Amino acid sequence: MLSIKNLHVEIEGQEILKGISLEVKAGELHAIMGPNGAGKSTLAQVLAGRDACKVTSGEIIYRGETINDVVPEERARAGLFMSFQYPVSIPGVNNIYLLQAGVNARRKHQDLEELDAVDFLDLVKTKIAQVDLDESFLYRAVNDGFSGGEKKRNEILQMLALEPELSILDETDSGLDIDAMKIVAEGVNGFRSPERAFVVITHYQRLLNYIEPDFIHVLMDGRLVKSGGPELAGDLEKRGYAWIQAELNEAALSD
């Protein structure tokens, strides 16, 4: 599904990602954890195609094709979705228009007929119930005046409506109370399938109590420094990130 090869990324001339390699297969859910400033959001954004994140070397291969130079909207239409850590509010644009434009852009790409307003409304009503948002949110300006939790649930709504093959969730748990986190987790869990893959980026381990990862990777200072199974989350919960840094320092000294 996704193959990242020795990826180096700069933002405004500063190197943020310093050689990332990662394989994500269909059906898998990978969690990427790390301290603040490690480059987690940059990784999410470069996968989604943000042009401020410049790939200086390495490759991003999505479903067999190198997408380094593919614009964000084409990645999205091909089924790559990113949930924003800080969803952007867009005054004046109704939530439902954004959703419908996105869904129809993807359907067009898939050679499916575009949905008219009535059919789209039917579709989106079933999805919005799953994230426990009131239908009135469809007619409000995108994320405008939404609470933190409402914004994140709206991101999950977009995921459910767009039905991506690869979902990258950037700190979807930040700013959520426990009830909202459960709703988000249920949304993701219900959406998991052998055809879909997920990269879940999180600072804290607590989301992983509700969404069980197949693999956990630790991102520090622009590198994936440790990988393991779900049990790694428990270690990080108990011991934080400092011990990994200590391990790394020790390894560097012994070289």
Added chain:
Amino acid sequence: MSTTATITKTGIEQFATHWAALQAEEWYGAQPTALRKVRSAGWDRFARLGFPQKGQEAWRQTTFAAISEGSFTRDDVGQLSGSDVAVCGPPAVATLVLVNGVYHRSLSQIDELPESVSVNPLLDQLNDGTVAHDYFATAAIDKEHPFLAMNDALWTGGVFVHGSDADGDETVPLHILHIGTGEDHVMNQTRSLVVAEAGSKLAVTESFLGTPNYVGFTNAVTELIALDNARIAYNRLVAEGRKASHMANIFVSQRRNSKVDLFSLSHTTGLVRQEFNVDLMDEGAEITLGGLYLVNGHEHSDNRTRMAHIAPHARSRENFRGILDGHGEGVFNGLIVVHPDAQQTDADLSNHNLVLSDHARVHTNPQLEIYADDVRCTHGSTVGQLDDDAMFYFQSRGIDPAQARQMMVNGFAYAVVDQIGVPAFKEYFENQVTNWMTAADGA
């Protein structure tokens, strides 16, 4: 010609000729004495004031020099048919049509109006003792304004809208349609008077349109007078064409507990200057003043507002937005004046601008002058471009940049168009905005 003796300023010679010609016309002499006095006084003021000069603070960013240097005709009434006119404007119970500043009965359409509302050509309504006579030129009191002075003297046509019934609760949408036509530098001096008597309710759209290739100068004055508990919804559209210049003075005078909703849209006009003067004369008066100016090409649009809180406990909400593309230029000057007695004033003023091109410019200048101590006044203005974060957000949902741009620009514009309360008018103004954007995308 006796009138030329009063000329002291350059650039007004041709208008002196029009003034002399006007006085020689048959209908001129038939006007009531009081009206002729207003005209003469107007001409004397204009002759004294002359055209605004660049050095004057209020005219720093906008010049009508081309008008003072141009040569205008007054009588080129082109060929228009009822079907040309029918497609212009929102659905209305009455549409009164003026072509180049002159009322045309044959083009106008007046269905059966309820007794509570009347619309008539203003020139017929100004006899001594009439309501129009009583209120005419009572709100338009900016006597040092050269274009008001010019209009006082030279106006040739307009409409009087009168709401008289406190019981009429139904909304009767009325349309005043000014059409400029002809390519020979047409002059268009219009005057409208809208009076809502105590408790009455009026809904008016006044639009200024030009036929294709129209070249002309409009100098319009509109007075809106809302008496106790009256409501006026007044929407204004200016879209006269790239070779048109439009000067407008709009005066609003409000009495106790009256409510005015005023919305202005201007686009596709070479040069626009609109001045909105609001006097909140009595307690409980309330106004929403909204505007949208869309400029492209080398167009220039200047909106100027003066919100005078004269009495206590009045409320004003002012919100102008501009979208500037091409080499267009926008100007917004918004002034709130709170008089010493106007305690408990509640006033908001905002101006937001969206600049879509590297060559477009906008000047924004909100100002407060507060002489009372117990008031709530806010003001703010912004000039921004399309937000990169928002653009990426759209793209990441599969939407291409062109569509994203259109959705965002629409959203920015509709946030103010949305405040139009009369549904038929709102749809019309929304379509105006959509058509402008579609045309801009194709350009």
